[in-house]
Amino acid sequence: MSTRAMDDRFEPNRVRTWCLSGGAIALIVCIVGAFFDPAQFFRSYLAAYLFYQGIGLGCLVILMIYYLTGGAWGFLIRRFLEAGTRTLPLLALLLIPVGCGLSYLFAWARPAEVAADPNLQWKQVYLNVPFWWGRAVLFFAVWLGLAYFLNSWSRKQEQSGELRYARRLENLSGPGLVAYGICIHFAAVDWIMSLQTTFKSSIFGPLMATGQILTGMGLVLAMLAWMAPRPALGSATSVKALTDLGNLLLAVLIIWAYMVFFQFMLIWIANLPHEVIWYLDRSRGGWQWVAWGLFLLHFAVPFFLLLLRALKGNAVLLAYVAGTLLFMHLVFLDWQILPAFFTENLAEHWMDFLMPVGLGGIWFGYYLWQLQRYPLLPMHDENRTHALRLRWEDLAEAEQEAAMSHG
Numbered sequence: 001m002s003t004r005a006m007d008d009r010f011e012p013n014r015v016r017t018w019c020l021s022g023g024a025i026a027l028i029v030c031i032v033g034a035f036f037d038p039a040q041f042f043r044s045y046l047a048a049y050l051f052y053q054g055i056g057l058g059c060l061v062i063l064m065i066y067y068l069t070g071g072a073w074g075f076l077i078r079r080f081l082e083a084g085t086r087t088l089p090l091l092a093l094l095l096i097p098v099g100c101g102l103s104y105l106f107a108w109a110r111p112a113e114v115a116a117d118p119n120l121q122w123k124q125v126y127l128n129v130p131f132w133w134g135r136a137v138l139f140f141a142v143w144l145g146l147a148y149f150l151n152s153w154s155r156k157q158e159q160s161g162e163l164r165y166a167r168r169l170e171n172l173s174g175p176g177l178v179a180y181g182i183c184i185h186f187a188a189v190d191w192i193m194s195l196q197t198t199f200k201s202s203i204f205g206p207l208m209a210t211g212q213i214l215t216g217m218g219l220v221l222a223m224l225a226w227m228a229p230r231p232a233l234g235s236a237t238s239v240k241a242l243t244d245l246g247n248l249l250l251a252v253l254i255i256w257a258y259m260v261f262f263q264f265m266l267i268w269i270a271n272l273p274h275e276v277i278w279y280l281d282r283s284r285g286g287w288q289w290v291a292w293g294l295f296l297l298h299f300a301v302p303f304f305l306l307l308l309r310a311l312k313g314n315a316v317l318l319a320y321v322a323g324t325l326l327f328m329h330l331v332f333l334d335w336q337i338l339p340a341f342f343t344e345n346l347a348e349h350w351m352d353f354l355m356p357v358g359l360g361g362i363w364f365g366y367y368l369w370q371l372q373r374y375p376l377l378p379m380h381d382e383n384r385t386h387a388l389r390l391r392w393e394d395l396a397e398a399e400q401e402a403a404m405s406h407g
Contacts, residue, residue, distance in 0.1 A: 016368040023361015026354050033351055039341075042101030044351035047337045049098060050191060051215070051330045051356065052363045053091045054208075058216020059084025060147060061180060061209070064173035067150075067166075072387035073244040076237060078378055080220040082154060083371035085147040090366050092140045094359065098191070099136065102129055106194055120197060127194055135190060139183040146176045154378070161380040184209045195340035196281075198274040203263050210256040211329055217249045218326035223371075225319030233376045238390035239313040246312025249322060253306065257299045281339040290335050298328035330356060 034041035063081040066074030074081075102109040107120060108127040114120045120127075149172055157165035185205030193204050201207075224245075227233050267275045283291060302321050311317045334352065378384070 012368050012372055016365045019361040019368070020365035021361075023358050023363075023365060025358075026361060027358030030351050030355050030358055037349075037351075038101070039104045040349050040351055042098070042104040043338065043341055044349065044355040045101070045359075046098055046105060046191070047333050047352070048330075048355040048359045049091075049094055050337075051333050052359055053095075054212035054329070054333075055215045055219050055326075055363075056084050056087045056091050057143065057180070057184070058212035058214065059220070060088070060143060060150075060216075061177065061213050062216050062220070063150060064146075064176050064180075067169045067173040068177075070383050071244065072236075072238065072241040072383055072390050073248065075377070075381050075383040075387045076233070076241055077220040077224055077245070078154075078381065079371065079374060079376050080223045081216070082151055082374070083367055084216060084219065086151060086370040087363060087367050088140070088144055088147050090363065092144065094363075095136060095140070099133055102132065108194060108197060123197060127197070132190055135186060139187050142179050142183050146172070146179070150176075155374075157380055158374075158378055163382075166382055181205075181209065184212070192336055195337065196278055199278040200275065201263055201267070203259055207256070207259040207263065210252060210259060211332070214249075214252050214256055215326055215329050217245075217252060218322040218329070221245060221249065221315075221322035222319045222326070225315040227376060228315050230376065236377055236384075236387045236391055237315065238387065238394045240390045240393070241387060242315055242318060243309065243312045246306055246318050249318075249325075250303070250306040250312075253299065253302060253325070257303070282335060285342070287335065287339055290331065294328060294332055294335060297324060298332060 030041060030044070059081045062074075063078070063085060066078065066081070098105070106127070107113045107117070108123060109129055109132075114124060150169060153165045153168050153172075156162075157169070188205040188208040192208065193199060193201065224233070224237070228237050264279065267279065281287070302325055305311055305321050311321070338348075338352065
């Protein structure tokens with residue numbers, strides 16, 4: 001098969017069609033399954049939804065970090081990040097089924113259980129259905145507002161080339177990161193931690209946030225490897241910029257692993273029954289093997305691979321590591337969410353496997369549509385010159401090595 005045939009086969013329009021078609025079919029099958037087992041539908045939906053929501057929000061955070069810090073690394077992935085932020089309106093709509101299934105997911109949303117449990121009764125001031133909806137609307141209002149201005153000013157900068165829009169993007173990103181942090185802290189409580197109302201952890205919000213940044217990095221690195229052969233992007237891709245991206249992925253992975261470990265360690269040392277039970281549910285009935293798999297493939301193996309400079313300078317190898325982290329974070333969310341309902345054994349249902357395919361096909365198809373709306377590289381980014389200079393240095397070094405080998 002020729003290279004051209006391979007390029008045509010994996011052309012974005014065709015991939016988008018595959019994703020939307022496959023995702024729609026998988027989602028329809030799950031919806032049919034909901035009529036027979038609605039509780040399972042909403043459980044599987046929650047885990048899959050939070051995974052894709054995390055990618056979109058992770059792109060938002062990384063984009064704001066880039067506007068604050070600059071660098072050739074961010075210039076390469078800026079369009080991939082912007083496309084991810086523009087999926088947030090779709091993700092807002094996809095939250096509606098979660099809200100419709102609150103009584104299947106959360107004990108605090110079932111009046112009979114609340115009436116029989118004094119612990120739930122005094123938490124009703126915060127954990128109640130109307131207030132849950134109100135907070136969800138507020139969270140997405142903040143995130144959608146940030147995404148709107150970041151994309152709007154980016155387009156105006158591209159059209160006019162005026163530096164004032166770059167300053168606006170920078171000035172918004174600082175407060176935007178603070179607003180995101182506050183919202184995601186409470187969202188983590190609302191959407192995951194309150195599945196087991198006796199459990200509490202002050203690090204749960206930051207842990208969810210770092211996971212979202214990790215998945216956002218995973219997506220854009222995979223997209224960069226896919227699109228790098230295209231002349232526009234290939235002309236600006238350098239080993240040094242790729243190495244910076246690999247270092248950033250490694251840093252986020254270390255922060256994520258640090259939070260996972262210290263949450264576990266502090267709760268285990270305190271040995272409070274209402275907190276330890278959260279880990280006990282996830283360390284028996286087969287879930288302990290999932291935990292070991294997460295340790296190996298979500299941390300240990302990627303950590304040591306990302307220490308290799310040669311790997312970080314190779315877009316394809318870096319994409320394999322990023323893709324592994326993406327998949328394992330989906331498993332991590334399953335490990336966080338599903339044992340809240342199945343405590344005796346690892347009772348994976350077919351919807352747990354099909355739901356990520358359904359939602360992922362719809363989400364990724366929409367993402368590709370957003371990505372194709374604008375050129376892969378911005379023309380008036382202040383870091384364009386830096387990125388092109390690093391690429392030129394790569395070419396000069398390659399020519400020098402070739403001359404020495406023939407000398």
